[in-house]
Amino acid sequence: MSDTKKEITGTLVRPNKIPVGSEIHNRITETLYEEALMLDNMLVLEWSYFVTKDISYTVPLRATRLLEESDKSIVRSMMHMDEDYNSLMMRVGRLTRTKSAFAEDPPSRTRRLITNILVDSTNKPDEFAVTSYGILTRNRYEEHNTQVVSFVRHDILREIDGELKLAKREIIVDFAVLGTQNLAIFL
Amino acid sequence: MRKAGPPPSNPKGPRLSDGKTIGDLFNLDRNEVAMRVLSDPEIYDLEMEKIFSKTWTLLGHESEIPNKGDFVLRDIGADQVIVTRDNKGKVNVLLNVCPHRGMRVCTTDSGNKRAHKCIYHGWAFQNNGDFIGAPIAEEKMHGCKMEKSELGLQHANTHLYGGLIFACWDHDGETFEEYLGEMKWYYDMLFCRTDGGLEVVGPPQRFIVNANWKTASEQAAADGYHTVTLHAWLGELAKFNEGDIAASMYGTEVTSRMGHALRCQPVANKFKQAAKGFADGSLTLEDKLALLPPPGVTKEMLPQLKRHLSKEQLELLVDQPPQVGGMFPNILVAFIYAPQPDGTILGLTSLHSYVPRGPDKLEFTNWIFAEKDASPEHKALVRKVTIQMLGTSGMIEQDDSDTWPHMTINSKGPQGRDMTMKYQALNTRERPKSWPGPAEAYEGFTSDDTQWNWWLRWYDLMTAE
Structure with a gap:
């Protein structure tokens, strides 16, 4: 399986897999569900405590390429988002400390459906590699059509003082041309 | 406010199906244009013909296709084109429509090919657009009515400027020099100032906004007023310009009837500490260059600036660099300063193209640039900070x-379509005598003169015979 397929689909060869239904898998699943609940309710300040200070949060571009070149369908030389802790906190600050975050004020109605969660252990005992599928629906103003962003996320969750925190997230979106007017929202 | 009376009749340009002309939608005495222009499908169709088939548009940068055979797909208005570097190294802009049955000859966003073969019936074209042949050559599958030399892909007129790829369908129309006109003097300061020139850091971001292409494009003509309100957070939270966004809207705006515009902002107003002594005559040009290099330029490149720019251009670039603006019809130019937590001031360089995707849809295309000779670390930082400030997110x-x-939605209402957009905040001062550059120059607070010139250019093209 090529690396790209692995990145998009996760890999079927998983020597370090943590079974679905195990205690750790259940905890991680619940954590991601709770994260979705926070973001869908614009509890971004609460969400800010879920990310670690060394977080890397990226959304690469996608490109339409032939099957034989599918390693080039994920473009990391340019991104839709390329965030660290400070920039994420600036985004949170816009929403919580100003009255001029107009892209999300009034806020979108969103629903994050997070599924297909697969967990692997890593060479660090306190970190887990987590792949999840997501569909985000977004609706603003009087729109009667729902904007949809579908994606797969590759996360590293780190256990800190008994709590799972987000230490890395790469979001591979399924669009070469994104169909929403901005990413003023977290995926 | 009561509904305004009808504007004076101005029967210029094509007549629309309700009897009004394009000219009737303008009040040239009062600098107003009817909002109807933002969504009327008839007007959109006219734009495709009278603007996007007549004038120059930006398609990308040659650093996106560095090798022979490289190509990217782009758009001139509603027409998709293949931008190729052919086997001789020349850049071509080719209509992505197979002359046989109209299928897309190229179906991927980018790649490298010696020849482009249509997947439908197999007609093949060299990467310079020349027709090679059809699969069953002995049966003369390409027909017996036309010569092979007539069956190549349609070419657009192509021009490279500072590595930027511009194209125009009208081979007999205005030259690129005529298109840029007097404003070239200013764009040269941005795009033609170093030995290596600019390069893209990667492919462009692309996303859809459900809005008419002109809503974004006329704003790009240096709309300063919106910054104070819509981007108020820059003062509230990011403490740009030490929290005073309105103060940063003082400067000099340059513009021409060709619809181009740039806002030059004195760094002395912007960075009271970093640019201390810039305005009071206590520093030489050398001192200033060392203290605060122009956006995007690193200290190592400073000697190059002197070779490529005149003294007047260099002084302006150092004291009062162009920061934002646009090029008609659908290009935004951003050369902005981003103060960093460590006290350094980073220069960000970005171009957008707002590609029309129908009367109420545009594709926002965002390229990020860095000087080719900048270090990999500098390029990476520029990319990261620009992504955080501009484009998708x-x-x-x-x-x-x-x-x-x-x-765009408002322009569809039976009342809203006749409401006008107003460009009446005009700068009435005389042109500053000491201003070193060409074109119209307006000193002081930002004004609507630049955007009105954008609309006049739209008017000129739309009413042209």
């Missing part, structure tokens, strides 16, 4: 893309 521009759809 840009903390500045995300608020813009939520605004334009509302204007």
Whole structure:
């Protein structure tokens, strides 16, 4: 399986897999569900405590390429988002400390459906590699059509003082041309 | 406010199906244009013919296709084109329509090919657009009515400027020099100032905004007023310009009837500490260059600036660099300073093209640039900070893309379509005598002169015979 397929689909060869239904898998699943609940309710300040200070949060571009070149369908030389802790906190600050975050004020109605969660252990005992599928629906103003962003996320969750925190997230979106007017929202 | 009376009749340009002309939608005495222009499908169709088939548009940068055979897909208005570097190294802009049955000859966003073969019936074309042949050559599958030399892909007129790829369908129309006109003097300061020139850091971001292409494009003609309100967070939270956004809207705006515009902002106003002594005559040009290099230029490149720019250009670039503006019809130019937590001031360089995707849809295309000779670390930092500020998720521009759809919707109402957009905040001062550059120059607070010139250019093209 090529690396790209692995990145998009996760890999079927998983020597370090943590079974679905195990205690750790259940905890991680619940954590991601709770994260979705926070973001869908614009509890971004609460969400800010879920990310670690060394977080890397990226959304690469996608490109339409032939099957034989599918390693080039994920473009990391340019991104839709390329965030660290400070920039994420600036985004949170816009929403919580100003009255001029107009892209999300009034806020979108969103629903994050997070599924297909697969967990692997890593060479660090306190970190887990987590792949999840997501569909985000977004609706603003009087729109009667729902904007949809579908994606797969590759996360590293780190256990800190008994709590799972987000230490890395790469979001591979399924669009070469994104169909929403901005990413003023977290995926 | 009561509904305004009808503007004076101005029967210029094509007549629309309700009897009004394009000219009737303008009040040239009062600098008003009817909002109907933002969504009327008839007007959109006319634009495709009278603007996007006549004038120059930006398609990308040659650093996106560095090798022979490289190509990217782009758009001139509603027409998709293949931008190729052919086997001789020349850049071509080719209509992505197979002359046989109209299928797309190329179906991928980018790649490298010696020849482009249509997947439908197999007609093949060299990467310079020349027709090679059809699969069953002995049966003369390409027909017996036309010569092979007549069956190549349609070429657009192509021009490279500072590595930027521009194209125009009208081979007999205005030259690129005529298109840029007097404003070239200013764009040269941005695009033609170093030995290596600019390069893209990667392919462009692309996303859809449900808005007419002109909502974004006329704003790009140096709309300063919106910054104060729509981007108020820059003062509130990011403490740009030491928290005073309105103060940063003082400067000099340059513009021409060709619809181009740039806002030059004195660094002395912007950075009271970093640019101390810039305005009071206590520093030489050398001192200033060392203290605060122009956006995007590193200290190592400073000697190059002197070779490529005149003294007047260099002084302006150092004291009062162009920061934002646009090129008609659908290009935004951003050369902005981004102060960093460590006290350094980073220069960000970005171009957008707002590709029309129908009367109420545009594709926002965002390229990020760095000087080719900058270090990999500098390029990486520039890329990261620019992504955070501009484009898809840009903390500045995300608020813009939520605004334009509302204007587009409003322009469809039976009352709203006749409401006018007003460009009446005009700068009435005389042109500053000491101003070193060409074109119209307006000193003081930002004004509507630049955007009105954008609309006059639109008017000129739309009413042209």
